[in-house]
Amino acid sequence: MIKRIKHSLERLLDKSSRNKTSRAEEDLLNNFALSEYQNSNWDDASMGNSDEVSKNIYEGIQLRMEKKNAFPYLKYMAAASILFLVGLGFFYKPSIANEKQLTFKTSDVPKSIQLSDGSKIYLAANSLLQYPEKFLGEERKVSLLKGNAFFEVAKDKKHAFIITSGAIKTKVLGTSFHIQLSKSKCEVIVVTGKVNVSSKGQSVDLVPNEEALFSGEKLTKLAVDKSLLINWYTTDITLNEATLQQVITILQYKYGVTFEFENKAVLGVPVTVFIEKNASLESILKQINYITNLKFNVYDEIVKVN
């Protein structure tokens, strides 16, 4: 049986999203929020200086305003003095070195994103990527801040693609590879093409089926376990008579969770599972439970098995 511990607030909000709440339930949610709204106050210590914050927010709004309504805004500004025109210039011509940084975060399902150069990144669950809205510099730079990702980098010999993940930098010209970042280590695995991985003076070149592992300040090159190369990011996969251990490894990559087993002997059990590209973790655990009778309890990012 699969059980997830859910708070009554979450249950109510889920119901509300599906438009299944009663009038009284909606009122409860609304009155709760309203009460918090009415009692909220600005606190400089935790929220910052309110004038600065206001400017910050409004600048962001203005950037979007001028994008859509360029001419009316210009008309409004034209009557002003030269100082204003200079200000407008800043909005109209962002400096090349100033790339606007965006973040892409996944919660409990994997998602893919395409960057301005055509590169495609498949982000596993519970992961966080930082990237610029548009690549403007000599190098194309992104950062994997948390979790796992599979990169398909668009070929561009003039602009190297560099990924920062933890302490290591991965440099590519046009290729596909996989990066896994956790608190204690970072792994980069090449699927096609060639990649250079470096960290503070150490550097290795990788070709397909090779992996760089950075752990405890050391960078080493290793041969790779084939199961990691299966393209679960982009296709449905069927694992035929794979050991439970192998299935778990893929689920750990795909959903960013770790498994805790009461009895490790079960890891050798052969199972056949079908993992759809867009499947939820729960549906796959249900499959495994049906075959093996193992019980899975999901607590955020940890799955306990008994």
Next chain:
Amino acid sequence: MNTPEIFEKTYTEYWKKLNAFSYTMTQDKDLAQNIVQDVFIDLWERKEELNINAIEPYLFRAVKNQVFKYYQNNKFDKTILEDKFEDYVIDHFSTIDPEVLDVLYALLDKLPEKRKEVLLMYKMQDMTIDQIAEELEISRQTVKNQISSGLKQLREGLKDVAWIAPFIILSKNF
């Protein structure tokens, strides 16, 4: 709303309270600011389509919806809102429609007789600790203990709503 001047005035008037609200709910400074920013950007971009009578309730609702959406998507620490919700429910106990929190009432029923009695007096009838002690002929300390244990039990109930409950009901019909 149709000119930049009116829009800016609206922003200046309401942004601060909305940001204080989004921060209170998420405890995440950046997320809170992003929410306010997105709400105003959306207001500007859709100004032609929208027909708003009262702007403040509209903005409040927009921020509230964003906060709840991010909560459901695990974008910030869920326990913040959950704790606030528990506090709200317990403080406004007597005003909440009973059918809504059937879980809460089912739990109340499960409390030991004495604990239930004390809690109901305290919450539903607004009696003070002294008044309850006198009414039930027990010590003030006992009243306090019963209240705190009772509230603790109610909070636990609010936290755990297992999915298997519907399954149990279904299987009983077979």
